[in-house]
Amino acid sequence: xxxxxxxxxxxxxxxxxxxxxxxxxxxxxxxxxxxxxxxxxxxxxxxxxxxxxxxxxxxxxxxxxxxxxxxxxxxxxxxxxxxxxxxxxx
Numbered sequence: 129x130x131x132x133x134x135x136x137x138x139x140x141x142x143x144x145x146x147x148x149x150x151x152x153x154x155x156x157x158x159x160x161x162x163x164x165x166x167x168x169x170x171x172x173x174x175x176x177x178x179x180x181x182x183x184x185x186x187x188x189x190x191x192x193x194x195x196x197x198x199x200x201x202x203x204x205x206x207x208x209x210x211x212x213x214x215x216x217x218x
Contacts, residue, residue, distance in 0.1 A: 129176070130179045130180050130183075132173070132175050132176030133172070133173050133176030133177060133180065135172050136168075136169045136171070136173030136174070136175070138169070139165050139166070139169030140165075140166050140169030140170055142162075142165055143161075143162045143163065143164070143165025143168070144162065145162070146158055147161075147162025147163050147165075147166065149162070150162055
């Protein structure tokens with residue numbers, strides 16, 4: 129999990145609390161600050177999600193490439209083994 133997602137979640141919750149307290153007390157400044165902190169938190173969480181998705185995609189591509197390389201090497205080995213068996217029977 130990306131650190132931006134964690135930081136974003138904390139900012140979102142803190143902003144929500146600040147906004148709620150502002151609503152209870154009638155403090156519009158606290159309401160606005162809390163709402164702004166919530167927006168910041170949501171943006172941080174979204175950015176963390178994007179980074180996590182990019183990292184996951186990169187990892188999957190590398191995994192797929194490794195698998196493809198293994199399959200290619202196995203095919204070459206089978207072909208070489210097959211050629212060796214044919215030439216030894218001649």
